[in-house]
Amino acid sequence: MNSFYFKNGLVIVFILLSNLGFGQSKEIKIKFIGNCGFHMTDGINNFYIDFPYKSGAHNYMKYDDKEIEEVKNKSIFIFTHKHSDHYSKKIVKRYNGQKFGPWNISxxxxxxESIPNFEIKAFKTKHKVFGISFKHYSYLIKWHNKKIYISGDTGDLDDLAKIKNVEWxxxxxxxYRNANNTKLVIDTKNIGIYxxxxxxxxxxxxxxxxxxxKNQGEVINIPY
Structure with a gap:
């Protein structure tokens, strides 16, 4: 009988510690889904960047259909712009999470204000196709004091040149080519070219x- 209560007591203590955060991995995980699409999580909040998009749009990467089914409930979706290789209104409307992009930057x-240890700065950046300008934003995310920069489709270097101490x-x-041609030194530990x-x-x-x-499903871990 004493053994029974002892074992169950340990289980209760473990659950309490997990709920207090001791069970968390203390890292940001970034899963590359395809093209410019990412799933980012700290184990509590889930973000999707430029996903869902139309799989294979403009001959860019297709993704496995299971990615659509595995989207986490009440996620936050952030888009750089509305081109189909970055954004699919038809697919994203299936989900009950918050959606953000050039239409509601404010x-x-x-x-x-609602997510602890999270900030995002939006840069209005240029994106032209065949001489036509499209509304487009690049983003600098600061999450658990780790910075992540998302270029989207811009070729602009102005804001990229100003960022400091970025993790990815x-x-x-x-x-990337423009930065090389101008010999711009980017203050970042790692660069991922997507x-x-x-x-x-x-x-x-x-x-x-x-x-x-290039390897879909690859996961980048950022300890914090």
Whole structure:
């Protein structure tokens, strides 16, 4: 009888400690879904960046259909712009989470009021296709004191040049090329190059911390 109460007491203590946060992994996990799409979580809050998009749009990466089914309940969706290789209104309307993008930036930058240890800064950046300008934002996320930069489709260097002490910077190939051509030194520990066509290869400056994001499902861990 004493053994029974002792064992059950340990279980209760473990549950209480887990609820207090001792069971958390203390890391941000960033899963690469495809193209510019990410799932980011700290084990409590879930963010999707430029996902869901139309799989295979403009001949960019397709993703497994299971990604749509595995979207976490009450997630937060953040989009850089509305092009179909970054955003699908048809798919995202299935979910009950908050949705943010160029249409409601003023609400997006207030997320810190409801999410602890989270801030996001939105940069209005240029994105032209065949000479036509589209409304577009790049983002600097600060989460648990770790900074993550999301370029989206811009080639602009102005804001990228100003960011400091970033953990991961995610860049498309043309802004990465622009940075190289102007010899811009980006203050970041790691660079992930996304928005690649299947089998696309580009030269990277520093293979030790500049990575081509080609392996869908790959997870980046950022301890905090």
């Amino acid at each position: 609400k997006l930058v207030k997320l810190h 910077t995610f860049l498309n190939p043309w802004i 928005h690649l066509y299947p089998n696309q290869e580009i030269d990277v400056n520093n293979p030790e911390n500049h990575f081509l994001l």
